[in-house]
Amino acid sequence: MTNIRLTAFKWVPPLAQGLVRDLRVRWALEEAGLPYEEKLLDFGDQNKPEHRAVQPFGQVPVYEEDGLTLFESGSIVMHIGEKSPVLLPVEPGARARVRTWMIAALSSVEPHVQTLVTIDLFFAKEEWAPLRRPSALAAAQTRLNAVAAALAEREYLEKQFSGADVLMTSVLRMLRHTTVVSDIPVLAAYQARCEARPAFKRALADQLAPFQRYAPVAA
Ligand SMILES: N[C@@H](CCC(=O)N[C@@H](CS)C(=O)NCC(=O)O)C(=O)O
Secondary structure: OOOEEEEEEOOOOOOOOOOOOHHHHHHHHHHHOOOOEEEEEOOOHHHOHHHHOOOOOOOOOEEEEOOEEEEOHHHHHHHHHOOOOOOOOOOHHHHHHHHHHHHHHHHHHHHHHHHHHHHHHHOOOOOOHHHHHHHHHHHHHHHHHHHHHHOOOOOOOOOOOOHHHHHHHHHHHOOOOOOOOOOOHHHHHHHHHHHOOHHHHHHHHHHHHHHHHOOOOOO
């Protein structure tokens, strides 16, 4: 019996498979050794009032635990971190630094990465896309080079693997349709190191499993 329930999508198109933000939460739960149940949303369910009541923007993930309901993947990973020193170290200074890198992943790096992803995956055919893309790419690269500089002398964002690496790696994964990460060897090695963790592999397999099960049948 588990008291944790994670809301995710039943199916998403291949371009989003392995990237949907419930993966961050699954990964954190696996690292913490916490079992959970899934609640899988059908297409359109995210806009129903019952889902909007728990996720105001009609998105996933949603995390439920003993009457506590959370949205925002970063907040959820921080909450799970409170239960596991693998995600949030015990020493107060290290704990604060991990939180700092978690926020950095989500507020200093992800927005630039998301801008590039949005142009490439959703607006590539727009007349303005070739004009906007170079500056979006440059902004993402500037932030990623700064992360690479921080990682030059160490394997993880803090001394040991933490929830900050869950979030930063998840952000780097969003660029899988480009060579932006592989062009920065320190970052590529860091992403590979984090993704080699058994907890990540289990989380990814668990996100992908329903997508196989519920894949639309071609007419
Ligand atoms: N800041 C939110 C973003 C959540 C988000 O963008 N979720 C996407 C899937 S990765 C979603 O549900 N998209 C469907 C929609 O926006 O309608 C978080 O980190 O939880």
